[in-house]
Amino acid sequence: MAKTDYVELPDGSQVKILHEDRSVLAIDKPPGWMLGPEDEEHVRRNLHIALTLGIEAGLWWARCRGLKFVRFIHRLDAPTTGVLLLAKSRGALAPFGKLFSGRLVEKTYLAVTDGIPKEKEWTCTLPLGADPAVPGKHRVDHEDGKESETRFRVLETRNGRALVEAYPHTGRTHQIRLHLLAAGCPVAGDILYGKPHPAGLGLRAVELAYPDPFTHRPIRIRAERPEFEKAFGFGPVPVSQTPATPPTIDGAAVPAPPKPVPAVSAPRPAPPSAPPRPVTTRPVAHRPAAAAKPANRPPAPQRPVAPSHSNRKPTPAKPRPQPPTSRPTPAAPQRPPEKQESPGPGPQTARNQGKRRRRG
16 A cells, blocks of 8 residues: 655645654654644644644545554754654654754754854854743853754855854754854844744754664655755856855855866868879860851752542442341251161071072
8 A cells, every 4th residue: 555755734735754664754844833832822733733633533644554643753943844753653752762862863954044154164052041031032041051062064155144054962942043143143034033034934954864773774864955045045046147246155255166168179180182183185176167058049849739638529438248147057967867787697597598508
């Protein structure tokens, strides 16, 4: 039985499945779906509740897999998109949970910042904690904050923004967003710590790598990047368009690679021409001109004209003998009747006549 390559949400939208094995299911989380808390206020946009309702309703994506249980192993913020790992059984929760708590999972995010970082690569280790003044927000807290670590690398800059790869070593709430804010370049579209953007939050989980706790083989799950980069003005630039600001790194313009100069080959020498062939001429024989015909030539004698058929007297046509319609069949010649010879005397009569002749 063929399985679907997506999971279906209550609103009818389909979420792409990036990876699946006997233990876990990885999906490309859409924006706007949160993973907690599971209360009445957030039930409409709670991703875990939506998936559980689909299993209970017997939707085909769950029924074709025989799913009875699903639960997220780690969390992503509601506006963040990308790789989200889900356990397919309760027995898989603890082994995969130890991978994340033991920091054995490599996570890669793609972020778009408002502003250009001062360094091309750097690591931020500022401690983070909740902001008591504003519920739902966090801040850098040197006194009561928890240790956190994120490594950053600038990939490209364009139009006053930067495309940055982030590698969080710890998993604190809003960790990447707060560390980029501390660097002076908040994430684009961050309504909590920056300015909104029509494309939403410029943060996406693009890769997740870990050793499988059951098979011990390495697993690497990737999410697509092009659409995300294009939504924030990055990605390949069409040939007919030129970016308003050339790409820069550390504030310096990146020189364009030199265009390859086509190799010019030396002209080949022309092959030696063959010597011209001698032209032979044949003498033209001059024929004597024909004698001119006399101008006054006597007229040719005229032939006598035969009398026309119209002056002849018509000759009566002789009647042609008609062939007989049927020829008489000649009678067959009759043979003369054959003479009938009288039978001669028998042998006994001949003997008697001979005896009489002797006696006489």
